[in-house]
Amino acid sequence: MVLRIGMKQLAARGWPRLLLLAMTGALVAGFALWPRSPLNLASAADLRTSGLLEQWQAGNVVVLVRHVERCDRSPHPCLGPADGITRVGSEAAVHLGAAFRALGMGHTDVLSSPITRTAQTAAYMFEQPMVAQEWLASCGKSLRDEVVAHKLAHHNLLLVTHSGCISDFESQTGFKHALASEYGSALFVSVGDAGQVKVLGVVNEQNWQSLLNRKL
Template sequence: MQLAATYKQRRARRPRTLLTITGSVLAAALVSGFVWWPKSPLDLAHADKAITAEWTKAWQAGEVVALVRHTERCDRSDNLCLGPADGITRVGSTAAAAVGKGFEHLGMQQAQVLSSPLTRTAQTAHFMFGQDASTQDWLATCGPTLRDDVVAHKVAQHNLVLVTHSGCISDFEKQTGFPHAAGAEYGSTLFVRINEKGQLKVLGVMNADAWPAVRP
């Protein structure tokens, strides 16, 4: 009788043991997935002094490509439009000018500005720097060759500002190790360092409202 009771107790414990083991395995898988799941690029607005010094020094050396998303779209906002429905709003033009001031603060003496030919990107580039930028079709189509296109257009010792679209920035992030990055905000900038050997490093993201805090 005692053996039978012991056997029943052991059988009763088995489901609990299996549940404990299963729970542990699932917890480990979730933690592992969290650790290895690709994250978004660093938010440069909250970077420490060493990282800020790194990316601003890279800019001063002419080693940076900055991918800027256009500002607020007219056709997706109730704010007053500048003109065509496929362009940006007046709020967007003000935001673009503020981002442009941030770049001017960094220094634009050794920088080239290119833009997607679509109205919203061309307008954003114009309000950023007070003049029209040279337009490039590849900044609107983007796709699987975007990373190589960016590297190919980078001139040594000259920074490159590319005014483009959220989908294009997403394409670029997927091709540089961030396939699950958060979508780019209006007017945000993805900074990338490309040295003279063509080696690429994603430095981080600067959102439009963070520029006033930048002090190289």
């Protein structure tokens, strides 16, 4: 009788520990399975180990660039129309274009959403209007396929688009819960010969200068 009570007491004391272990295991498993944001390529080391530089030189990269600061959501002076970018944004776009020229634009095609803020961003990045594509504004479920279809062999493809479109693309490439893209951020992916897509990582606008200072 004493032994039976002791066994019951031991079992009762053991349940909280078992429950805690079970909950910990579930949390660890959930964290491992939860899709995270793409790698933030904030350092030269990250940029090199991602394979981006080699893939860019080979012309195997697509980069989705979010437009710079929009006028209707900022206290800064507008560059022009309310649906466009701010003057601060235009300066950021100029610096962003310089960063891409430092990477090398010799074999890179540039397309832009036709919306004012993306068209202005592209124009300030490269000092001329870019070819506008409606699918870079509407996006949706077909975006990944559209991106692959517009990618030419051995030519990088730079797409100036919107945060919602970048989120659509991330969701379709395994990052359903990625953080929203920042103004001027660039999502880099490689596209193989058979159309297979690999997300390489993100470079945010404020990180370019430090990367360039390291003479990538």
